[in-house]
Amino acid sequence: MTQLSSTDTDTSAEAEPQPDERREAWAAQLADSLGDGYAEHHIIEGSDLWVRVARDSWTDAATAARDLLGCQFFDWLSAIDWLPSPFGRDMDAQEDNPEPKAADPMEQGHAGGETRFQMVMRLYSISEHMGLTIKADLPDGDLSIDTLIGVYPGADWHEREAWEMFGIHFNNHPDLRNIYLPGEFEGNPLRKDFPLLARRVKPWPGIVDVELFPGEEDS
Amino acid sequence: MTAVGTDQRQQLAYVATQAADARLNVEIETEGMTLNIGPQHPATHGTLRLVARLDGEQVVEAEPIMGYMHRGYEKLAEVRTYPQVTTLINRIDWLGSFANEVPFILAAEKLMEVEAPPRAQWIRTVLFELSRIANITLFLGDMAVQLGALTPVFMAFRDREFVLNQIEAATGGRFHPNFDRIGGLKDDLPKGWIDDTRQVMEKMRDFCDEFEELVLGNEIFEARTRGIGIVPADVGLAYGLSGANIRASGVDWDLRRDGHEALAYDQVDWKVWTHPDGDSFARYWVRLQETREATHIVDQLLDGLPSGPIMAKVPRIIKVPAGEAYAATENPLGEMGYYVVSKGDLVPFRVKIRSASFSNISITPWLLKGVYVPDIITILASLYFILGDIDR
Numbered sequence: 001m002t003q004l005s006s007t008d009t010d011t012s013a014e015a016e017p018q019p020d021e022r023r024e025a026w027a028a029q030l031a032d033s034l035g036d037g038y039a040e041h042h043i044i045e046g047s048d049l050w051v052r053v054a055r056d057s058w059t060d061a062a063t064a065a066r067d068l069l070g071c072q073f074f075d076w077l078s079a080i081d082w083l084p085s086p087f088g089r090d091m092d093a094q095e096d097n098p099e100p101k102a103a104d105p106m107e108q109g110h111a112g113g114e115t116r117f118q119m120v121m122r123l124y125s126i127s128e129h130m131g132l133t134i135k136a137d138l139p140d141g142d143l144s145i146d147t148l149i150g151v152y153p154g155a156d157w158h159e160r161e162a163w164e165m166f167g168i169h170f171n172n173h174p175d176l177r178n179i180y181l182p183g184e185f186e187g188n189p190l191r192k193d194f195p196l197l198a199r200r201v202k203p204w205p206g207i208v209d210v211e212l213f214p215g216e217e218d219s
Numbered sequence: 220m221t222a223v224g225t226d227q228r229q230q231l232a233y234v235a236t237q238a239a240d241a242r243l244n245v246e247i248e249t250e251g252m253t254l255n256i257g258p259q260h261p262a263t264h265g266t267l268r269l270v271a272r273l274d275g276e277q278v279v280e281a282e283p284i285m286g287y288m289h290r291g292y293e294k295l296a297e298v299r300t301y302p303q304v305t306t307l308i309n310r311i312d313w314l315g316s317f318a319n320e321v322p323f324i325l326a327a328e329k330l331m332e333v334e335a336p337p338r339a340q341w342i343r344t345v346l347f348e349l350s351r352i353a354n355i356t357l358f359l360g361d362m363a364v365q366l367g368a369l370t371p372v373f374m375a376f377r378d379r380e381f382v383l384n385q386i387e388a389a390t391g392g393r394f395h396p397n398f399d400r401i402g403g404l405k406d407d408l409p410k411g412w413i414d415d416t417r418q419v420m421e422k423m424r425d426f427c428d429e430f431e432e433l434v435l436g437n438e439i440f441e442a443r444t445r446g447i448g449i450v451p452a453d454v455g456l457a458y459g460l461s462g463a464n465i466r467a468s469g470v471d472w473d474l475r476r477d478g479h480e481a482l483a484y485d486q487v488d489w490k491v492w493t494h495p496d497g498d499s500f501a502r503y504w505v506r507l508q509e510t511r512e513a514t515h516i517v518d519q520l521l522d523g524l525p526s527g528p529i530m531a532k533v534p535r536i537i538k539v540p541a542g543e544a545y546a547a548t549e550n551p552l553g554e555m556g557y558y559v560v561s562k563g564d565l566v567p568f569r570v571k572i573r574s575a576s577f578s579n580i581s582i583t584p585w586l587l588k589g590v591y592v593p594d595i596i597t598i599l600a601s602l603y604f605i606l607g608d609i610d611r
C-alpha cells in the first residue's frame with residue numbers, strides 16, 4: 001500500500017499570525033467587495049467573526065467569501081427568530097408557569113440587526129482553518145431571500161429546512177418543499193410563536209433541574 | 220409522469236428525462252422505471268428512503284427522502300436547561316454518542332468563558348476517540364455486509380463490544396453516556412480502567428489489521444468499490460462534505476488538528492490520513508486507517524493523563540451569559556457543530572445543530588446520477604450516514 005501513503009502532516013501546534021488581524025482583514029475584504037451591502041461586523045478576539053450584510057447582498061457575500069476569502073467549505077445555513085420568549089416558558093403548562101414574566105424587548109445578537117428574522121450562514125476556509133458567520137436581516141412583511149444554490153450547491157437542503165421550519169422563501173430555489181415534515185404539516189415549528197404542545201398540555205417533570213441545598217443561594 | 224411545474228429547471232429536467240426515455244425506447248424498447256429503496260432497506264441505517272428513476276440499469280435521478288425520524292431537537296433544546304440538552308443530543312449519532320455531547324458543551328463553555336481542567340479535557344478526548352472507534356468499527360463491518368460479505372459484520376459487532384464495555388465502565392452508559400458537563404466531566408475514571416483500555420486498544424489494532432487483509436485485500440470488494448462514486452474535492456466541499464468523506468478525496472483537513480477547540484489532540488503525535496482517489500474504496504480505506512490511528516491517540520493520551528480535578532468551578536445552576544458561539548469538532552461521521560444563541564437564561568435561546576450526515580448525504584442526488592443500481596448500495600454505504608444524524 002505504499003502508493004497510498006498518508007500525507008505526513010505536522011500535528012504540532014503551529015505559530016499563527018495574529019488571528020484577529022486575519023479576521024479584521026477578512027471583514028475589510030468583504031466590506032470592500034460589497035460596498036453599501038455591508039452592514040457591520042463583530043469579532044471576538046481569537047475566536048470568531050460575524051458579518052451582517054444587506055438582504056440583496058446575500059449571494060454576493062457568499063460569492064465573495066468563496067472567491068476572495070477562500071471559503072470553499074459550505075458549513076450550514078439556517079435562520080434565527082429573535083422574537084422574545086422568556087425561558088421558552090410562555091409555552092409551558094399553567095402549573096409550571098404560574099406567574100408568566102413579561103417578555104424582554106427584542107434584541108439581536110452579534111453584528112446587530114433590526115428585524116425579527118435573520119438568516120445565518122456559516123462558511124469555512126480549509127486552508128486558513130478559519131470560519132465566519134454571515135447574517136442578513138429579513139423584513140417582516142417579506143420573508144424572502146435569494147438562494148445560494150448557484151454558489152454552494154450544498155445549500156439546497158439547508159434552504160428547504162429553513163423554508164419549512166421558519167417559513168422563509170428562497171427566490172429561484174428549484175425545489176422548495178418539505179424535507180423533514182409531512183407534506184400537509186401546517187405552521188413553521190422553529191418560529192418562537194409556534195407552541196410546543198407537549199409542554200402546554202401537561203406539566204414537565206424536568207422543570208426543576210437542580211434543587212438547591214438548604215442554605216445555598218442561587219448564583 | 221406528474222404535472223410539470225413552470226419552473227425552468229424542472230422543465231429542463233423533464234425534457235431531459237423524456238429524451239432519455241425516447242432514446243431508450245428506440246434502442247431496446249424499455250421504459251424508464253421508478254425504484255423505491257426503503258424506508259426499511261438494511262442499507263439505510265434507519266429509515267432513509269431513496270426514490271431512483273432508472274433507465275435500464277442506470278440511475279437517471281435519485282432523491283433521498285428523509286424525515287421519518289425527525290425528532291425536532293432544535294425546538295426541544297429551546298425548552299431545556301443546558302445540562303438537560305446533552306441527554307437529547309446523545310441520540311443524534313447514536314453509535315458515537317459521547318462525541319455528540321462534546322461540541323455542545325464546548326460551545327456553552329465558550330459562552331461562559333469556562334475551561335475544563337486538563338484532566339477533564341484529556342479524558343474527554345479519550346472517550347471521544349473511543350466513540351469514534353466504536354462507531355467506525357461498525358461501519359467497517361457493515362459496508363462489507365452490504366456488498367455481500369457476511370462475516371466481517373459479526374467480527375465488527377464482536378470487537379466493538381470491547382470498546383462499548385470500556386465506555387460503559389467509565390460513564391455508565393453503553394450508548395448514551397450523558398457524561399460531559401459544562402466545566403468538566405461527571406466522574407473520574409474507575410480503578411483499573413486505563414490498563415483495560417490499553418488491552419482493548421491492542422485488540423482493536425488486531426481488528427484493523429485483520430480487516431485490512433480480509434476486506435481491503437479482497438478482490439471482490441475492490442472490484443465493487445474502486446472507481447465507484449467518485450467525489451471531486453471541490454464538489455465535496457461545496458456540498459459540505461466533511462470528515463473521512465472529504466479526506467478520501469484528498470483534502471487534508473481534520474478539525475481535531477485544525478480546529479481551535481480545547482481538546483487534547485495537540486498533546487499527542489498522530490497524523491491525518493488522506494487518500495487521493497475519492498471513490499468508495501478510498502472512503503473505506505481512510506476510515507480503517509483512522510480507526511487504527513485513534514487507538515494510538517488513546518494509548519498516548521492514557522500514557523500522559525495529567526492528574527488534577529475533573530471539574531472547573533461552575534455554579535450548580537447554570538445560567539449561560541448572553542451571546543452567540545459556534546463550536547465544531549471532528550466527529551466519527553464528520554464535522555459536527557452547535558451554534559448556540561444564549562440570552563442569559565437557564566435555557567438556550569436557539570440551538571442550530573450542524574450534523575455531519577445531513578450534509579454528507581446531500582451530495583447523493585448529484586453523486587448517484589448515472590450509476591448502476593448495485594452501486595447505489597456501495598455509494599450509500601461508503602458515504603456512511605446515521606439516520607439520527609440526518610434527521611436530528
